[in-house]
Amino acid sequence: MVRPTRKKQIPNLQEAIKKTAWKQIAEHGAPALSLRAIARELNITAPAIYNYFPDRDALVTELIIDAFTSFGDSQLEARDSVATEDLTGRFKAIGIAYRKWAHGYPQRYQLIFGTPIPGYEPPVEKVFPSSARSIMALFSVVESFRAAGKLTANTYPSVKKEYQAHFDLWRSQIGEVHPVSHFVAMLIWARVHGIVSLEIQGNLPPFGTSGDDLYLYELDSIARQFIKD
Amino acid sequence: MVRPTRKKQIPNLQEAIKKTAWKQIAEHGAPALSLRAIARELNITAPAIYNYFPDRDALVTELIIDAFTSFGDSQLEARDSVATEDLTGRFKAIGIAYRKWAHGYPQRYQLIFGTPIPGYEPPVEKVFPSSARSIMALFSVVESFRAAGKLTANTYPSVKKEYQAHFDLWRSQIGEVHPVSHFVAMLIWARVHGIVSLEIQGNLPPFGTSGDDLYLYELDSIARQFIKD
DNA sequence: GAATTAAATATACGCTGTATATTTACAGTG
């Protein structure tokens, strides 16, 4: 039997492949992702996957886009769960949601912000929209602070010529964001990412302090440094 | 010929293997590390490596320890290049050195702080001494600030019971460090790591700002938040 | 009903880490 009859086939195999991939990533981590293992679990042969994804990297790219979308959903949801006027509340909400999502889906976090797949390099142009959207929540809140005159920072380094194109791309995707907001949002992102990535990789607990306390302290530090009350 | 005469053998093969491994990591990145490729380059067979390292992970562990040692050297050197009394100068020096080392050896940085080797989990007990030493420079400077009454932070979250053993281990390795210094040093480390890791992974340039400016701004933010002048 | 297309299998290649058995250079001892 070279090809099973439609009745015995898995409907929507493309989705089934991605679903199985996520399952295996959750169970054994992203580096263990294997097309052959996916095929085994789905009772198909490995090359069959090539009908749906040109190669392994294409599958990984899809997974990354899905992860960014899930992450972005949680960020936007957190932001919009707080009244528009309560900017500080919105900031804290997305801050908490950031870490919560990372802890809920550590492998997805690694997939997005780490480099856990051996030879894989994400194609920026494909991943960009979903990644830009996911960080949009933070950018928009910072921009709201600035528009309301509540941002303490007013100086910022100029955009480097060689990055200007990227910068413009960002602005086109995210909407009008003042450079100072852009700069502050990046700084905040780096701080939040610093703690969370150390936590996720298991480098924080050895230091004796729970990530909870450290993280809340840091969110507070950020608010006190950048927000006028 | 099953075994070449001593004259044709490579002297100190253990070191030669590590050296070749570093060369390949520098050229093709850590994920591409392959025992067979190392063996090819050394004109030996792959199983010969097993006379010097029980398996691939043992080799990787050695490389990680070497990387931590190199990193620690650069940190301690930076600290000691500034007079003991000039605490702020020492802080900036190790801050600058941190990023400089990371940019000089991005693959080593990834090897230490990322997870670029597929199935590899570092054995904490083996890596701990060199890793603790490498971060000791920062801890010691923060502790000096505290001892001199120049640390602004005075509250800190208590150490969680489940992490107490790790915390004690750290103190035994690093020397007497007040919990508040411990806490502040961790926060600083997380901030510095946040920017640098985003940079190294190429997630920063798309935002339009050079890492230089962002990093210096952050070092300044840290100093202003935690150091009384 | 025939031709076309799409989706699967079958097979194969070169790569990986590594387990096992075998060979041989060398060191130590009588």
Place this chain on the structure above:
DNA sequence: CACTGTAAATATACAGCGTATATTTAATTC
């Protein structure tokens, strides 16, 4: 100097991987 034991290498093999190619057949279309 001959013998023996050990250590360090090779040879071989196995199971896994991604993926290229050719083949087969179910389903669709004219």
